Amino acid sequence: MTDNSDRTTTPRRAFLAGTAGTAVLGTAGAATGADDHRNEAERTNDKRRAGRQDREIASWKPTAHDLTMDDCHRLRVWERTTAADPDEAVIFVHGMTYGALPMFDPPVAEDFGWLRYAADQGLAAFAPDMRGYGDTELPAEFRSQPEANAPPLSFEREALDLLEVTRWLREDCGFDRIHYVGLSGGTWRGRAVYALGEPDYATVTLAGGSFDTLEVGTDPDGPAYLPHTREEFVEAWTGEIPTDADLDRWIGGDEYTADEVLDAVWKAIVESNQAIEDEPETIINPLVVQDREYHPEQITDPTFVVRPSSDETISRAGALNLYDAVGAEDDRKQYAEIAGGTHFMFLERKREEFFDAVNHFQDQY
Template sequence: MPTRDMLPTPRRAFLAGAVGTTLVGTTGVTASSHREETRDEPNEKRTRPSWKPPAHDLEMDDGHRLRVWERSPEDPEEAVLFVHGMTYGGVPMFDPPVAKDFGWLPYAAARGQAAFAPDMRGYGESEPPREYSEPPEANAPPLSFEREARDLLEVTRWLREDRGFERIHYVGLSGGTWRGRAVYELADPGYETVTLAGGSLDTLEVGADPGGPAYLPHQREEFLAGWTGEIPEGRDHDEWIGGGAFTASEIQTAVWRAIFESEQALESASKSNDTETIIAPFVRQEREYHPKQITDPTLVVRSSSDETISREGALNLYDAVGAADDRKQYREIAGGTHFSFLERTRHEFFHAVHDFQRQH
């Protein structure tokens, strides 16, 4: 979640799971299979810690493995598809190991919804692109919004046909708002509602240089600076982030643990300089992906102290969404940064989204 000014290249960074974005044309997703895991089943390289939620592995049409995390109650009637941003994967953004029921996935599950959070290609514990085994300058960015949109359409198909959910809500966080726009550019997924959280229109540049690099190394210090740098000057970090229940360090350490203890860890860099480093993917954008394609009920939500997404950009996004005026809403959460969903204001953030979903 570095800001643009923190990047060593002149690309805009999308926080909350965001560094760059890339898009490539691909064939449609047709075949799918999944392998369900219990908490104790081994991952390819390590045993998954007990604090990570249950997971499924889906195979995309090109054979690529996508990991989908799940928190669900008994007999849920609807599903929520949570899509992370452009730097960090599903677990650190939606279910970090801070405390029981801290994150957005357990919040949704406690309200009767089946909550799913895929790790997009190159993130978390999904299969990394082969280019990530080489230095970043050796390859062009292998990821694209269009490929990601096709993957999300396949996850949606799996939720409907294999899991039996007729009602599916979409929640896109930061760069996940662009992924949602790409989904609607390719097809009509028929979501019950769409939430675009921490997204912008026109005022935020996305899309990686198609010539490369494929990714950037991203260190723990950059993660911390990108987050705390948005807290207003003079405010106590422990109070702003933890709200008295936790310290800032407790939350940020747990979130980083979930980021680094995944396939995103750049182990060679970490061993060489003793600094914990991850791969920050770049994603190509090859179309506009205008939100006018989104005609399902839509909520655009922004936090008031978000320095990555301006109020102007968020309101422009709201205006551009294709849903009729009586089918879309704009909400602003007071006193949160671009990481509001991990801060003391997170429950207000969650409530706003859940209330909108209940209206439709």
Template sequence: MDQTIPAHAYRPDLVSEDFAIPSDTAGISLHLRNKRAAAQKAFSAERTILLVHGATYSSASLFDVPLGGRSFMDHLAAQGFDVFALDVRGYGGSTKPAEMDAPPQNSAPLVRTDVAVRDLASAVDHILRRRGIPRLNLVAMSWGGSVAGAYTAANNDKVVRLALVAPLWLLNSPAPIDSGGALGGYRKVPVLDFRERWLAAAPEAARASLIPEGWFERWAEASLASDPQGNAEHPRVMRAVNGPIQDIRDYWGAGKALYDPNDIRVPVLLVHAEWDRDVTMATTQDLFTSLTRAPYRRWVEIGEGTHMVLLEKNRMQAFDAISQFLAEGGPHGTPSH
């Protein structure tokens, strides 16, 4: 059974709001979701978080599906953080590029990483203006880790701390997300078929218990709901842009970095799970040792988890590692003693 925890058992009343904010491109708006405690009236840089999703699934799908009675956004908001989640253009509630209305072969891969960095910049600037704060914390997963890493390297003054879950970095093996062949503008993702690839990363004996009962189905429904048009045309299928996969081919899979980690000068947390096939332990170690100018850095390795650890039985270990990292220290990222 899905062990559901009543909302009132672990959190104060939360306020949830959705916004459409302008991007730097005419006709493209970006979806931002905000969750915070209803009683929260004062806002600070240290307690403000912006979440960034990966290459396939939207922020709502990864960070705000209430599995076991709570989502990652719920968890952070209940601890007093003012939490925002961004959908880059082409994802979730943000504008889909017009090319996604045509067959994928009619366009080059859409939404490359540099475009996502610009969308992240638009979101950061909007939140800083809205809350009257000079900087915020970034938390990002997978490809989003590349986006947030590149943004931070160029905008250290706007970031308090950077927490990355399985961030995409230089790959030492083929990327499972890339099935090969010519890349069109976008791909069609049969969401329900993903369970097999997800579980395949774990040892056979561990697969039955990796995702608690009912969680995959709830997550899949939320993922499909993020693309009603794609789902309507092809039931149980959603569309995902191919720009991130083209960048894997041109950069991460070819041994070329999209940004220099030495340019990151804020505290950094890396969270990784032992069975992650998409971003291996060796890749994570390479990034960790490259963060030479961070005031301090930390790597948390979670046993019995895959690339999707935020949605698995051991997700609370990741949640707690991230919230602890973001809650510690002084106003400018200096560790407190």
């Protein structure tokens, strides 16, 4: 474990949709056995992308842990902890397209972001970059053009990684109580975790997720990923804000302009292994294969299903279907809608109302 001491037209469905060891930051690499079949330009692009993993961690980023999965893939896990000796941990799992830091800890301000909020409540807050996202080791298939490979990612592989992160937190870090917060695509990952293991989370939060009303997963024959531009990022977010709303007020409130928040979130997105360096302002949007349904009935721990009221990505019907399908007893699950937020509410003016609702649920158990 190594620490950094600062202790579309992307389809909407793409947007949503062992023993761990340790690795020194920036040393993990991916297999390049297909180099003999690539032209010189492709090999040069490979070297550029691989070189990104050797750079130092930016000072604005939180504590970093690198875990080696059972297949030797390096997974980056970020941490914010302010309590001297926290009793409980929380795992924040991002959705599709964007990694952990832009969603949970972007460099807007010292007190901005869900990871910082959770740490201020006395929790040890952790957020993994799933494979293909953020600063986790880039899969070898993402070193070629999108059409060159089938998607290497699946909800099953991601669930196995999350079960290993959970084991690390429980057995190596000593946390008996661990909360799970899945955001958007992280709700599908949470369902797969429960289908493949018994994580025994203290609580489960499924934020911005649905069941049986939205198709997820991609064509298993490819492409492996989609290019995703800054313009598409801005449109995915601001396109959900009511046309008569003040953009600065809706996103930044009294503290920030909309551009200040958008710029900081994009900075966190693009300053990672997802950046396509020969295509400015463009990142890799990983595509994930869904091998089976991963029914929510497997989730029997206390569960909170929460939806922003202006979320145009997740319908109310889909979110209620998810709540109804969760396997927890009725007195151990809750549903709530928070008014005045889009699918990106956790980055908007009313974010702390969203955070407070989740924290209140976690405190009940």
